[in-house]
Amino acid sequence: MNLSAPTPQWSDLIRDDRVHGSLYHDPAIFEAELRNIWYRTWVYVGHESEVAEPNDFVMKSIGPQPVIMTRGEDGQVHLLLNRCPHRGNQVCTAERGNAKTFTCPYHAWTFANDGRLTRYAFPDGYDDADTAGLGLGRVARVASYRGFVFGSFADDGPSLEEHLGGATASIDQLVETSPEGEVEITAGFLKHRVKANWKFLMENETDGYHPAFVHSSIFSVAESGIGDLYGAKSTAVARDFCNGHTEIDLRPEFRKLGKPLCWFGTSPDRLPDYVSRMEAAYGADKAREIMIDGTPHTMIFPNLFIAEIQIFVLQARAVDDTVQHVTALQFKGAPDLNRRMRQQTMGSVGPAGFLLADDSAMYERTQRGVQYRDPEWLYLGRGGHRERRDENGFLIGHATDEVPSRGIWRHYRALMEAA
């Protein structure tokens, strides 16, 4: 009996300028993605600041798998699976806390916060040898880049920095927004669930074509300048960093305006403390440059979206069930900036957000649409005739072009064909 799902011919489903609709709704394809993407490549899990103290823990996930992110007494970050090796019970039901050990409520097996089995009830029922090697499951590899913690279920493969490649520049750009060079994830998460495939969300994050239409309602009544960044005359750039990572680089527009903090819809006189801390940290010229450029708009494959003022963590739970975990970015040493980050995040994103509620309507409509019979393909050819390479060799195009989607699908196909 063949228990493995049938493997599709990926070249039949993914072409240079179009992808087949079944990629978004076929449960067998979702199972293949779990094997080849979510349980193999580097996936963003959480941030070191969420487990700031020894023995802190917080519940996270990799796709449908809950993952406990802990900091051991020695300061090391561990990613553990919430499954007792005895009967499979969940050992932790708290969302976060501080604990040296986790005790399974079923038969009182107890685990250190690095996953080792340390004690069990009525020990004379076992030879020590029986239980040697039993412990909580682990995510095989854990690595972090500037505080952002990623996990990979594969024992070996590319290093995190190899995986991130050109996208490390976005994380570097992000942390420089803090006068202390550090991001903190401390504002709490909004969890927004949608009846749509995770890839519709991932592609939408760096789709610069939709804002002028999906978000025209809020742009018009809030007198926001964001709409112009994604207009036909915008000088902003869509970029494929390779390895599935993509961005909309808004810096050309912000540099043209040349006004510090314009990216955040404010000005230096409204955030004087922040400005003086930035100048003290980086010097006046560099601080001005950072405050003109702003923060990145970058989708790190497959699940971390850095969205200027917040991060979104995509959690694929089933073929048509995705959760976006979203929180305001908090920059160490910038309390006045951080307060506004939280206010704007609560307004714009999450289940009721001025922006994200309407994005979610699009995800869910497209999810229904791809199950209709005809036409079977989604067309991703926009801007193919004007794609070019930047000084680093990355493919770029106009902000509204589908350079990012095509890049995502090239990487996706390579991962799926590597089975």
Place this chain on the structure above:
Amino acid sequence: MSIIYDNRSRIALRIKQLKTGRRHSQEPRSQLRRIVSNVEVLGEDDDGIRVGANAMVFESSLRGDTVWAARNEYLLRRVDGALRMARKKVDLVNNDKALYTLSFLI
């Protein structure tokens, strides 16, 4: 973080956005029925009258049908002989879980 954390001007912005006709998550608008029950007066001070209630909202939208259950708290004030609402706090029962889009004013 709150799902909705509106002051008076942000509520006004929400209404303006709805009225553009391009608030896509409300086109067509959600069909709603509300039940407010177990109303209790919790106290009164200089700030106003504090009232608690349980609320159930049934929503039918393009996505499907959703039931929203909440504990609500209100701050009411007497203005020219009528009760006016100064504050409303909606505490969703399942706010620890991932929630579907909530694009009407609950």
